[in-house]
Amino acid sequence: MDRAAYLLLNRLDQEGPMGVKALAGGMGIDSSTVTRQVAPLVDTGLVKRTSHPEDGRAVVLQLSPRGQARLEEVRSSRRALMAWVTDDWTPEERESFCTLLTRFNSALSARQAGPPPEAAEAPPAS
Secondary structure, X not given: OOHHHHHHHHHHHHHOOEOHHHHHHHHOOOHHHHXXXXXXXXXXXXXXXXXXXXXXXXXEEEEOHHHHHHHHHHHHHHXXXXXXXXXXXXXXXXXXXXXXXXXXXXXXXXXHHOOOOOOOOOOOOO
C-alpha cells in the first residue's frame, strides 16, 4: 500500500466518515488531490462513498470493512518490521526512539498546519 492510501485510510479510521473537503483540510492537501487518491480506494472496495445523511448532494467517505481489514494488515506488518529492525536494541533504546519519533511526528504535524518555512537566503555573490 502506498503512503497516500495509508494516510487516507488511517485518517478515516481515526476520525470516522467525512467529506472530501474535510478530509483534504485535515490532511493539508487539495480536495482534487483527495478525490484523485480516493478513487482507486473506492474502486477496490477499501473506502465506501455514500450520500451525506443531511445533504444528499454531498458525498461522505467511509472506511469499509475490507478497508479496515487491509489497514490492520498493513499496521501489523509495520509493527513486525519495527520489532525486527529493533530486535537487538535495549528496552531503553526502544523507549527513547519511540519518544523521539513521537516528538518528531508531533512537530511535523504542527509545522504542516502552519505556513512553510521560508527558503534560506543564499549568501551574496562575490
